[in-house]
Amino acid sequence: MPTLDSNPSHPSHPSHSSSWNPNHDIESDEVPQLPPFYSPRPIPVSRAISELDLNTLNISNSSIPSHHSHRDSPLTPDHDSSLPGLVSPAFTPPSTPGIQTPSHPAATQHVPKPIPVDSSAPNGGCGQKKPKLLKKLPEVNCVVRARIPTTISGTEMYLHLYTNNEDNKEHLAIVFGNTIRSTSLDRPRDGETEMDRLIRGAYTGRLYPGRTASKMPENTNGNTIEKAGGENLTENTKKDPPLVRIHSECYTGETVWSARCDCGEQLDEAARLMSLPGSGGGIIIYLRQEGRGIGLGEKLKAYNLQDLGSDTVEANLLLRHPADARSYGLATAMLQDLGQEEIRLLTNNPDKVRAVEGPNREIVVKERVPMIPLAWRGKTGGIRSQEVGGYLKTKIEKMGHMLQMGDA
Numbered sequence: 245m246p247t248l249d250s251n252p253s254h255p256s257h258p259s260h261s262s263s264w265n266p267n268h269d270i271e272s273d274e275v276p277q278l279p280p281f282y283s284p285r286p287i288p289v290s291r292a293i294s295e296l297d298l299n300t301l302n303i304s305n306s307s308i309p310s311h312h313s314h315r316d317s318p319l320t321p322d323h324d325s326s327l328p329g330l331v332s333p334a335f336t337p338p339s340t341p342g343i344q345t346p347s348h349p350a351a352t353q354h355v356p357k358p359i360p361v362d363s364s365a366p367n368g369g370c371g372q373k374k375p376k377l378l379k380k381l382p383e384v385n386c387v388v389r390a391r392i393p394t395t396i397s398g399t400e401m402y403l404h405l406y407t408n409n410e411d412n413k414e415h416l417a418i419v420f421g422n423t424i425r426s427t428s429l430d431r432p433r434d435g436e437t438e439m440d441r442l443i444r445g446a447y448t449g450r451l452y453p454g455r456t457a458s459k460m461p462e463n464t465n466g467n468t469i470e471k472a473g474g475e476n477l478t479e480n481t482k483k484d485p486p487l488v489r490i491h492s493e494c495y496t497g498e499t500v501w502s503a504r505c506d507c508g509e510q511l512d513e514a515a516r517l518m519s520l521p522g523s524g525g526g527i528i529i530y531l532r533q534e535g536r537g538i539g540l541g542e543k544l545k546a547y548n549l550q551d552l553g554s555d556t557v558e559a560n561l562l563l564r565h566p567a568d569a570r571s572y573g574l575a576t577a578m579l580q581d582l583g584q585e586e587i588r589l590l591t592n593n594p595d596k597v598r599a600v601e602g603p604n605r606e607i608v609v610k611e612r613v614p615m616i617p618l619a620w621r622g623k624t625g626g627i628r629s630q631e632v633g634g635y636l637k638t639k640i641e642k643m644g645h646m647l648q649m650g651d652a
């Protein structure tokens with residue numbers, strides 16, 4: 245079995261308990277000393293991409309944009325190697341009131357360039373591989389929806405919880421913007437009252453204390469009259485296909501600060517793009533397919549195999565799992581339920597592009613928006629570690645992910 249780049253001697257997380265000094269002065273490119281309860285740890289831009297990561301990815305230094313100053317340069321050799329090269333899921337905004345997440349100003353504005361896709365053509369931008377498609381889409385049912393104010397610049401989203409006839413997991417649709425409706429949620433239930441509808445989120449407009457009707461009154465033009473903010477829902481305006489991310493659950497990358505993968509960073513980046521002013525919102529389909537569908541326990545075994553020298557694909561195969569055990573029929577069905585026919589998909593994964601279109605192209609991917617790791621773009625907050633370098637390398641070399649260092 246070939247040994248790739250897993251390195252068990254990689255520095256581990258620093259102790260969170262010993263280093264916080266509230267009186268410490270922060271210099272511009274220094275790691276700020278943060279209180280121990282502060283999880284996302286910023287690291288200086290000067291450590292943006294280690295030479296080690298670039299070598300691992302067989303990428304020449306000349307492919308890094310030259311506009312960085314020496315101080316900002318990702319290639320600055322004199323970085324403090326005693327600091328661990330990892331950050332927790334990179335841009336998870338802090339939940340502690342009054343603490344701002346440090347972010348590079350450009351990182352908050354950057355929008356990756358979309359690439360047109362036509363999966364019906366052989367060179368339509370999503371590889372040649374035939375996806376694993378279900379013959380029939382599963383049945384999905386949105387059982388409840390709620391408004392969630394977020395820590396991303398005050399943006400609100402609507403969290404939709406789904407059940408289905410394939411498994412008993414609670415898959416989610418995270419909807420930014422308030423014009424996208426779920427057909428199954430809005431469908432009347434036998435014997436339900438208006439209060440039942442309000443409680444399960446089948447209302448238009450916004451809730452406010454004392455509201456009793458699930459539908460907002462309409463004016464003479466047929467437009468919904470907004471009482472408490474939000475957009476008109478019945479206005480007949482043709483919009484661009486929405487931005488969609490199909491995200492597979494990753495407990496380690498999204499919750500416990502793992503720098504083995506970039507899942508937390510990707511989730512944050514998708515939410516950031518859908519929250520940008522003028523973005524038109526978007527949908528994150530959050531599927532409970534932990535560990536590319538093998539579950540958390542098996543993924544942890546795979547991590548041990550990776551520390552023993554396997555790459556991410558080899559580790560899955562050694563455990564007698566497919567390299568990728570996921571399917572996307574639920575995502576297709578949920579997007580259909582949310583009234584979508586055409587989408588712009590945020591991904592580098594060619595399998596995902598084809599698979600989400602469904603057995604009869606129920607959904608059409610018009611464009612693919614690449615997900616370029618923040619660290620490759622020299623941005624503060626990107627995940628850096630030898631492990632994430634190997635993880636991305638395996639995705640590109642063995643799983644056909646459409647990602648090149650030139651994308652940076």
Ligand SMILES: Nc1nc2c(ncn2[C@@H]2O[C@H](COP(=O)(O)OP(=O)(O)OP(=O)(O)O)[C@@H](O)[C@H]2O)c(=O)[nH]1
Binds near residue numbers: 490493534536543
């Ligand atoms: N089995 C296994 N699963 C992993 C590993 N690292 C991350 N994952 C899982 O992979 C899933 C995320 O998949 P990604 O490959 O990052 O994303 P993708 O959906 O294939 O591609 P993108 O859309 O381009 O991000 C999550 O369920 C993670 O838990 C690993 O080493 N082994």
